[in-house]
Amino acid sequence: MSEFASGTLSAKNIHLSFGSNHVLRGIDLHVPQGTTASVIGPSGSGKSTLLRVMNRLIEPDQGDILLDGRSVLKDNPDELRRRIGMVFQQFNLFPHKTVVENVSLALQKLRKLPKDQARAQALEQLDLVGLKHKADSRPANLSGGQQQRVAIARALAMNPEVMFFDEATSALDPELVKGVLALMTDLAKGGMTMVVVTHEMGFSRNVSDAVTFMDAGVVVESGPPEQLFTEPRTDRLKGFLSDVL
Amino acid sequence: MDILKQLADTFLDWKAMGEVIPKMFAVGLPNTLVLAIISGIIGTALGMLLALMGISRNAAARWVARVYTDILRGLPPVLTILVIGFGFGPIIRELTGSTSPYPMAVAALSLMSGAYIGEIFRSGIQSVDKGQLEASRALGFGYGASMRLVVVPQGIRRVLPALVNQFIALIKESSLVFLLGLLATEREIFQIGKDAASTTGNLSPYVAAAVFYLVLTVPLTHFVNWIDRRLRNGRPEKKEPDDAAAVVGKGAQA
Numbered sequence: 001m002s003e004f005a006s007g008t009l010s011a012k013n014i015h016l017s018f019g020s021n022h023v024l025r026g027i028d029l030h031v032p033q034g035t036t037a038s039v040i041g042p043s044g045s046g047k048s049t050l051l052r053v054m055n056r057l058i059e060p061d062q063g064d065i066l067l068d069g070r071s072v073l074k075d076n077p078d079e080l081r082r083r084i085g086m087v088f089q090q091f092n093l094f095p096h097k098t099v100v101e102n103v104s105l106a107l108q109k110l111r112k113l114p115k116d117q118a119r120a121q122a123l124e125q126l127d128l129v130g131l132k133h134k135a136d137s138r139p140a141n142l143s144g145g146q147q148q149r150v151a152i153a154r155a156l157a158m159n160p161e162v163m164f165f166d167e168a169t170s171a172l173d174p175e176l177v178k179g180v181l182a183l184m185t186d187l188a189k190g191g192m193t194m195v196v197v198t199h200e201m202g203f204s205r206n207v208s209d210a211v212t213f214m215d216a217g218v219v220v221e222s223g224p225p226e227q228l229f230t231e232p233r234t235d236r237l238k239g240f241l242s243d244v245l
Numbered sequence: 246m247d248i249l250k251q252l253a254d255t256f257l258d259w260k261a262m263g264e265v266i267p268k269m270f271a272v273g274l275p276n277t278l279v280l281a282i283i284s285g286i287i288g289t290a291l292g293m294l295l296a297l298m299g300i301s302r303n304a305a306a307r308w309v310a311r312v313y314t315d316i317l318r319g320l321p322p323v324l325t326i327l328v329i330g331f332g333f334g335p336i337i338r339e340l341t342g343s344t345s346p347y348p349m350a351v352a353a354l355s356l357m358s359g360a361y362i363g364e365i366f367r368s369g370i371q372s373v374d375k376g377q378l379e380a381s382r383a384l385g386f387g388y389g390a391s392m393r394l395v396v397v398p399q400g401i402r403r404v405l406p407a408l409v410n411q412f413i414a415l416i417k418e419s420s421l422v423f424l425l426g427l428l429a430t431e432r433e434i435f436q437i438g439k440d441a442a443s444t445t446g447n448l449s450p451y452v453a454a455a456v457f458y459l460v461l462t463v464p465l466t467h468f469v470n471w472i473d474r475r476l477r478n479g480r481p482e483k484k485e486p487d488d489a490a491a492v493v494g495k496g497a498q499a
Contacts, residue, residue: 057382082385092380096399106384109394151380158384 006193007068007083007161008033011054014063016046023049024060025217031162031195031210033068036188038196038204038225041214042240047197050214051164054195055084067161082110085155089167091147093139093154100126100135103154110158125153129183145176149183156187163187165196201244205229213237258449265441265450269457273434277461280347280419280433284354285412291355292362297392299367310363317360322353322418329353330425346425354422358415365411369404370397402476409469413462434458 009031016024023046031037039047052058054065056077064071072080093102103122107113113121126132129149131142139147148168155163165184169177181200185207188194198204204211205225212222213236221228221237232238298310317325330349338344373396381391401408420435427436438454 052379055383057379078382078385078387081383084383086380086383088376088380088383090374090376092374092376094377094380094395094399096402105394106386109390110385154384 004034004187004190004192005159005161006034006191008066009054009084009162009193009195010066010069011050012064012066014050014053014065015061016049016053016058017061023217024053027063027214027217027219029054029195029212029219029222031193033193034191035209036192036194036196036207037210037212038198038208039212039214040198040201040204040240041220042243045214046217047214048166051086051166051195051197055081055086055164057081082106082158083160084162084164085158085160086164087148087151087155087166087168089170091139091144091151091171093147093151095139098136098138099131099142099150102139102150103157106154106158122153122157125157126150128156129153143176144172145179148172148176148180152180152183152187162193162195165194165198167197167199169198169200199244201229201241213240215240255448256452258445258447261441261445261447261449262453265437265453269434269437269453272430272432273437273454274457276431276433277416277419277435277457280350280354280422281412281416283351284358284419285415287351287355288358288362288411288415289408291359292364292366293397295359295363296366296370297397299363300370314360314363317357318364320357322357322421323424325357326350326353326421326424329356334425344428345431346422346427347431350419350422350425354415354418357418358411361411361414362408365404365407366400369402369407370400372403373399405476406469406473409465409472413465413469416461416465417458 009029011027011029014024014027015022027046027050029037029039029050039050041047049058053060056065056072059077060073065073067080067083093099094105097105100119100122103125104115104118107118107121108115111118123132123135126135129152131146131149131153134142134146134150139150142150152168168184169180172180177200181203184194184196184203188207196203196208208225210222211225211228213220213228215236221232221234228237229241232241295310295314298306299314301307329352330346333352334346334349337348370392377395377399378391381395382388386394419433422433423436423439427433432440434454434457438450441450442448
């Protein structure tokens with residue numbers, strides 16, 4: 001039983017070029033409902049770009065994206081993004097709004113909830129990430145870990161079917177990483193469908209259901225975490241793991 | 246001592262000043278304020294439009310904004326006011342019957358300040374981290390709503406000091422309206438000083454006018470500095486350690 005409105009997400013044969021730079025070269029990724037897929041790989045391998053293509057912040061040149069088995073490329077991209085929450089490396093909270101306003105903004109303007117109701121729901125979300133007491137602070141007055149948890153609450157407030165995490169702990173001080181990873185673990189165990197681009201090999205290995213290793217715009221290897229981490233078949237994955245572990 | 250006395254007579258003739266000051270309060274000050282405030286409001290709206298055109302994805306809109314800005318910023322204010330005032334004034338007179346040069350002066354001042362304010366807004370909006378637009382779009386906001394709710398408000402905040410500087414410039418440039426010829430009731434601070442100076446042959450009325458301008462502009466200058474400090478330092482609030490973080494997730498124990 002899932003506490004989230006989670007869906008199944010698939011990317012099929014995604015190609016993307018920036019000018020002559022072929023960034024994604026035929027990527028396939030299948031994330032069944034309620035599972036967590038982690039995407040690992042060296043910098044510049046196209047992991048973060050893949051996330052942005054899957055919620056159409058960047059339109060692919062070729063390929064298809066399916067949510068619950070249906071292609072979403074013809075839909076209004078704004079409506080697609082309301083179904084997919086995204087958490088960024090640099091948090092990207094809105095600095096001119098208070099913490100609770102960051103979370104309630106989309107509820108109020110997109111879900112068209114009355115102001116007090118949007119605030120009440122936002123406070124509920126903040127409570128879930130343990131930051132209700134910071135509701136009326138500005139993001140700048142929060143630690144990085146707190147800001148990232150607010151960003152997670154902001155994404156969750158829209159009740160998304162899928163959550164994307166783009167190196168969500170990479171910009172955090174080491175002592176703050178744990179709290180954010182714990183929250184992500186809770187979401188994964190709660191049945192949220194998640195795609196996690198990460199350098200946290202511990203999270204990838206212990207929490208995710210499937211791991212995809214990307215390098216130079218292609219999926220080099222994918223499978224269950226045990227298989228990839230204990231019996232890597234390709235030299236590229238072996239090399240990558242020996243560099244990061 | 247002759248020189249000092251001569252200077253005092255020229256610049257600090259209290260009688261000449263005393264005669265001109267009531268008129269400056271009653272006529273000059275309101276007219277200057279009306280000119281500066283209306284032009285400021287229209288110029289700000291025009292500037293925002295130009296800024297949004299300047300960063301739009303539509304090449305034609307960008308080009309129009311660029312050309313407009315280059316021309317209006319590149320001309321001396323005197324020339325713009327004369328050309329617009331005498332060029333379009335007769336047409337307006339014919340259409341509305343109004344002989345007041347004020348609409349033309351307001352138009353010229355607005356068009357000029359719009360070009361400057363547009364550049365101020367554009368630089369402010371472009372200085373906002375692109376992650377802000379991305380985060381807003383990822384939530385499901387369209388480009389327009391993201392700009393309106395997230396990017397533009399942050400951009401404006403950053404350029405408030407530059408914007409106030411532009412209002413100061415506008416107060417000063419409003420004096421150029423005298424070039425268009427003003428009726429007695431239409432005269433603003435500078436023109437009243439100029440009239441009195443030419444009838445008395447004494448420069449003290451100009452000094453009085455200068456004091457009026459400074460009373461308007463100096464507080465604004467300090468207001469700029471205040472905003473600047475406020476934006477740089479923010480309201481201090483104590484940071485708390487992130488100790489709550491570790492106990493939030495049940496996953497921490499898993």
